[in-house]
Amino acid sequence: MLGQMMNMELTVNSLIDHAARYHGDAEIVSIGTDGNPSRSDWATVSERSRQLASALRTAGYVQGDRCATICWNNVGHLECYLGISGGGMVCHTINPRLFPEQLVYVINNAQDKVIFFDKTFLTIVSNIRDRLETVEKFVLMSEPDEEIAAQFPGLLFYEEFLQRGTPNANWPEIAENQASSLCYTSGTTGNPKGVLYSHRSTVLHALVAAQPDALNLSARDVVMPVVPMFHVNAWGVPYITAMVGAKLVLPGPGLDGQSLVKLIDSESVTIALGVPTIWQGLLSALDELGSSAQSLKRTVIGGSACPPSMMSEFRGKYGVEVVHAWGMTETSPIGTVNALLSKHNTLSEEGRNKIRESQGRPPYGVQLKIVGEDGHQLPEDGIAQGNLRIRGHWVVADYFGVEPNQTLEEDGWFETGDVASINDDGFMTIRDRSKDIIKSGGEWISTVELEGIAMGHSAINEAAVVAASHDKWDERPILLAVKIPDANITEEELLAHYQGKVAKWQIPDRAIFVEGLPRNATGKVLKNKLRSEYGEVLVSKPAS
Amino acid sequence: MLGQMMNMELTVNSLIDHAARYHGDAEIVSIGTDGNPSRSDWATVSERSRQLASALRTAGYVQGDRCATICWNNVGHLECYLGISGGGMVCHTINPRLFPEQLVYVINNAQDKVIFFDKTFLTIVSNIRDRLETVEKFVLMSEPDEEIAAQFPGLLFYEEFLQRGTPNANWPEIAENQASSLCYTSGTTGNPKGVLYSHRSTVLHALVAAQPDALNLSARDVVMPVVPMFHVNAWGVPYITAMVGAKLVLPGPGLDGQSLVKLIDSESVTIALGVPTIWQGLLSALDELGSSAQSLKRTVIGGSACPPSMMSEFRGKYGVEVVHAWGMTETSPIGTVNALLSKHNTLSEEGRNKIRESQGRPPYGVQLKIVGEDGHQLPEDGIAQGNLRIRGHWVVADYFGVEPNQTLEEDGWFETGDVASINDDGFMTIRDRSKDIIKSGGEWISTVELEGIAMGHSAINEAAVVAASHDKWDERPILLAVKIPDANITEEELLAHYQGKVAKWQIPDRAIFVEGLPRNATGKVLKNKLRSEYGEVLVSKPAS
Ligand SMILES: Nc1ncnc2c1ncn2[C@@H]1O[C@H](COP(=O)(O)OP(=O)(O)OP(=O)(O)O)[C@@H](O)[C@H]1O
Ligand SMILES: Nc1ncnc2c1ncn2[C@@H]1O[C@H](COP(=O)(O)OP(=O)(O)OP(=O)(O)O)[C@@H](O)[C@H]1O
Ligand SMILES: [Mg+2]
Ligand SMILES: [Mg+2]
Incomplete structure (x- = not known):
């Protein structure tokens, strides 16, 4: 019927x-x-x-x-x-x-x-x-x-x-x-x-994205997508703002921090969306220009992991809520958004911040699971980590121009290429890309976590951790770091910064200072480049 | 493709x-x-x-x-x-x-x-x-x-x-x-x-209803539908709360004000939804119990027009936002919700309240228009009033069990049976049901507006305005009013209360005090009953 x-x-x-x-x-x-x-x-x-x-x-x-x-x-x-x-x-x-x-x-x-x-x-x-x-x-x-x-x-x-x-x-x-x-x-x-x-x-993606626990957009918002319209449809913002009738501020080519701050202040932007590297520039510019980003209520950060230090700077210094989100071109992109639950009210502020650092939970319309190498589903206990799979109304079924039925796994889910854990409330934490995760003596080490710690050091602007070949452990993490201008820090000091923050065996074997990191078209670090350049630094050279 | x-x-x-x-x-x-x-x-x-x-x-x-x-x-x-x-x-x-x-x-x-x-x-x-x-x-x-x-x-x-x-x-x-x-x-x-x-x-109705400019529901809300689950699916609340993961408070049979106040306070209800008559009881009970409804942020009011005095009491006395909404069983029910626009920020508080009194604007997914008797579309200038038509994803196409293609108009829209005006921003005001509107000397008089004014008088609890036959004007409005217990007010005083609030010719010819108003299963006043009882009070009786 x-x-x-x-x-x-x-x-x-x-x-x-x-x-x-x-x-x-x-x-x-x-x-x-x-x-x-x-x-x-x-x-x-x-x-x-x-x-x-x-x-x-x-x-x-x-x-x-x-x-x-x-x-x-x-x-x-x-x-x-x-x-x-x-x-x-x-x-x-x-x-x-x-x-x-x-x-x-x-x-x-x-x-x-x-x-x-x-x-x-x-x-x-x-x-x-x-x-x-x-x-x-x-x-x-x-x-x-x-x-x-x-x-x-x-x-x-x-x-x-x-x-x-x-x-x-x-x-x-x-x-x-x-x-x-x-x-x-x-x-x-x-x-x-x-x-x-x-x-x-x-349209379904836009309907969900507008919701209070997703991007939370109303007709009273002034929305600035810094994420490019050539990158996953600017996370759907053009469609979502049309749906709710928000004012839209399109920043054109000037994506440097100062231009963005001026635009936020002059147009009273209430919510801005972009990848972490963009916000790094914005935060410096706020400082330089002495702006307090008065109108700004929220930034939505995704595309790469948001370093915890960035969240606390936005929240603590400017009263700007940071909404951490995860997604892919293949998922339109919203896969998860971090919106707290009622029960988190009883946690300490520190406890809440810990939860905010994760990539969040899926809204209605998508589902996640993690699987082991054999495709078996793993427990969602916040500890087990495995290959992240997703399905939902706005998830790819077949890549364009490839043979049909080649894109999804046998179970009908899409394998993201990310390694993640999921806790019992469904909050998902990206540990790494499966191609980037470091396998040291049979144990996995998350490069995302190690990078977040390095970026929390006041002398460090950018950081990438990659696997270097190792005679005994097979792979060991090494850190490539970009100092902030005029900062003074030694390799030893930077490595000491990891003490007490992760288990000893996870601390990188080396910290190497570099001028900059190779990035691709959307500002993501090209780790394969770094691996081919630095992947052999730990290997004992044959006596020549 | x-x-x-x-x-x-x-x-x-x-x-x-x-x-x-x-x-x-x-x-x-x-x-x-x-x-x-x-x-x-x-x-x-x-x-x-x-x-x-x-x-x-x-x-x-x-x-x-x-x-x-x-x-x-x-x-x-x-x-x-x-x-x-x-x-x-x-x-x-x-x-x-x-x-x-x-x-x-x-x-x-x-x-x-x-x-x-x-x-x-x-x-x-x-x-x-x-x-x-x-x-x-x-x-x-x-x-x-x-x-x-x-x-x-x-x-x-x-x-x-x-x-x-x-x-x-x-x-x-x-x-x-x-x-x-x-x-x-x-x-x-x-x-x-x-x-x-x-x-x-x-599901589409729920996706839209959850949005910030509709019911604005998140996982951190505690939602109490007072509107019955046997009345348009409690306005979709069971589905919407499942979608967003809110806590749900179901009040059972105790719909008197005191029971509701106790439940709101003990369960920290953040949003409650119901028809105006329910809130009348709630407001009295808040007063009696000395509760300030601390947790309550919003009430959603629909089903009948919300008297302006009720809105100001909620907002002014308890800091509770009133969201006025309009809908029908035939529209799932959300047709319009009153959420302000950015430009309303520049208005005075009084100006904003005026806008809040209207039934609001349609969310994405439904469209409205008003038409004259001949079916021609009328201007949306806030002045012209006509028969309200609606179409959208959650609007009825055929009534159950009737011949197909009998329910919609020739243009494919659903005729609501309501008379309304729409302003240029799309805010719609219900003037009346087309069966209830009063046609006095060729002019239309909105009973909804006259009832709202009567209910704004501190001595009046309930009010209904209906048409009475009139020798000269064909129909004239008469007011049936229920006093609050122990209140003292005369017919003259009540009619005087209209002075300056509406044009002289719109003021009811009589105010008749009654013990109660006949209501139907969802608490709506049965005006046809009132008309048959009081419809002849203005007609000069033949000398007997
Ligand atoms: N909040 C986040 N935290 C960590 N990683 C994220 C986050 N958001 C997105 N990502 C990463 O970005 C990926 C999706 O990016 P995108 O679709 O732009 O292309 P790509 O995966 O970088 O490129 P390609 O698939 O061509 O190699 C995710 O699979 C994930 O690795
Ligand atoms: N906010 C509101 N202001 C004024 N009237 C409203 C409002 N919300 C709903 N209504 C009235 O309620 C009607 C819809 O009610 P519902 O579907 O419960 O059945 P009904 O129209 O009362 O009954 P029936 O169609 O059987 O006569 C609308 O057509 C409108 O007249
Ligand atoms: Mg990818
Ligand atoms: Mg009806």
Whole structure:
């Protein structure tokens, strides 16, 4: 027996329609590639994204066609998000920081037909253009510019391209299981893999992400996604803010601490979202500028483990709540969010902070488990650690462009590549990537924990722990650390800092000071690079 | 091109599974029919509801079978909710306050096969038993009791019936469009009409209801639904609290103010939901008991218009936020919730209160419009008033058991039977039911507004305004008012209270003091009764 309720589709266009009608004058503040701010609102973004969908249709594109973007977080990018998906095409957001070979790979793999890109990326696009097999149109996000046009034969200009469409044109009918957007993983552990989101998965993800125990977004929030719109759809923020009608602040290319602080203060940002490295810069800038980030209530931190010292600085010094979250491109991305339970009220502040350090618990809609090497489920007692698996409404089923039924495990779950423990309340702690964890004399050592301790030292800015080969123990941890400018610290002092914080046998064998850490396109440390450079430092050299 | 995300169904069992795993020890406090509290938790409720589903299966029931409940808000009722729907059967919640004829009508109309009922309703069920055409099993919500069994041949007892099932049995596979539950309208304007919810509509409604700008529920909330579980699924609270893992306080039969105040204080309730008449009693009791309702942060008020005076008393005297909401059985029920926008920050407190008095704006997932008699859409300028129509994911498409395609209007929208205005931000104000609005000399007069003013007078407890026939003006408003005990007020004084608050021609022609107002099963005033009793008081009597 079927229910007798209205059948409607969960689509991206219904999100923008809601924002346009009920929050039409809520602002979208956007920093352009030239560093200048502009102001729009949801009504205008709706009108222009409908026009974009119509322009694409006029240009001959049909539902399912991939249209790519290489843009900063700005209002033009937002219009592309909504116009492309709303029009039934697939919005493929590309990370401009990928290496040129990776860029060529993902564009050809996705079979993109159009690329919308910001001026900043003109040279990048120009340089790879000849190797792109399917792209028919290159659209620069700007007013027409003859000088640029002369350098790039056939180049189209966004404002001109828009004119081919009807403002406020009707959306097409879209079924909720149709693809809405495509994003590739960060390429930390290999070639980026494509994840093809559906309208339904995007809307369900947004419905959950807005909840009090997730990102907790209302129409009274001013939301600044620092996490790039080319990285897992800026964690869904464009969709979620449309759904709840929040004001959106898009910081454009200026992701340095000072620019962000100024924007937070001038636009009264209440919640900002980004990866830990970004917040490191922000915290220094707050100090330098003497800002107290008055309006800021929460930062959501994910993408890499948030060092405990960062949480206490935000909370203790600025009264800013830190919400630690974990996710992946493959999970839209929200997998867990750290929101305390009632029973944690009875803990000491220290006890609560310990819980806040974990990556949190899954919201309704996703489930987690950890398994051993043989695929057997492990106990969720906060101690056992194993390979983390996930399933849920917004979790990948098949990677884009690979054989079907190759992506999931036999049990139908997705294996994350992360090693984690889960406690009996379901709070999950990432111990490591399975490729990064250190196996020393049969025992596992979490590099994430060792890095967090190093970053808690006042002289240390960045830290990475990797495995180095060892004659006796097979692998031993070594620490690569970047000092804060002008800091004075010796290897011995830094290693002494671990005393009493972890078991003796977990303390790194060496601390090596370096100028910087190699990072990939989303700011994650490339540990394979570090391993190939430093992996042999502990091995006794043969007498030469 | 389809997205490549996991395909999972949005089902009621996935809600209880989430609660059991991630919030297993969050408490369910329940007041029994004997007035005594009991304590359970989500893990136990999950275990027992799975057992109930299994017992129903063992007894031969199959997916789609209607199983009814006639129960208070208590943990047994919660187990029925989840066990019946989770097992694929349809949970039909029946309002025990319906007249016997209405009870017989809805049970036969629904073709219920089983009825689970509380001891309180033994006589009611016993009395109508012979007229029930489809019911095979009567299950009393209690341990076996020989004395009762002797009086009611064939009676089953819940705790015994449960034993026929396996605790923690597996749920069956359920498709999200299957029916999950059935509820009839309150019968304010005619015979109750059945609305058949689906698993999908129930889950989507819960996802939206939990959001910050709707009920704003988190795992740290203690939620007390005073609105009955036999009235639109207690506004979805059982599902929403399972989804977010809140503590649930179920007040059982004691809905008087004093019982509620004691429960709020002893269980640290943070949010309570109910109709205005309930809160009237609560406010008096707070005063009498000298409680400040310390833990209470919000009350959600709907079902009838919330008098402005009630809002200011909650907010001003107790610091309790009042969230005014509008909905119907046909809309699951959330249609609008009043949550302010950023721009309202710049208003005076008085200006904000004015906005809070309206029924609020629709969340993502539903849309509203107002139309004139000819079905043409009216402007949304806060002034024009017309017939309110709604559509959305959790809005009825066909009433249960009536011919298909008879329920919606030609445009595919559902006509609510309410008359409303909508302002440009989408805030909707209910002016009246279309059957209740007064048409005086061609002008419309809102009875809701006039009632709110009367209830703002310190001597008045309850008020209803209805149309009385009038020789010249066709219809004129008259006020029926119930004084608070021992209050002294004359008709003239009460009418004078309207001066300056509404236009002169809107002031009622008479104020008549009555002992009480006739109300229906959900506590709504039966205006048709009042009209037939008082409708002729203004007509000049023929000289006899
Ligand atoms: N809060 C967090 N704490 C620790 N690690 C995190 C956190 N959030 C995300 N991560 C890491 O980021 C990964 C997901 O990142 P993303 O999808 O951007 O690509 P990637 O895994 O870095 O790249 P690739 O899959 O191409 O190697 C997770 O699997 C996890 O290792
Ligand atoms: N906040 C509110 N303010 C004013 N009226 C409200 C509010 N909330 C609900 N209502 C009224 O309640 C109605 C829905 O009530 P419900 O579904 O319980 O049955 P009913 O309409 O009273 O009964 P029936 O449809 O059988 O006559 C709405 O149509 C509206 O008239
Ligand atoms: Mg990965
Ligand atoms: Mg009705």
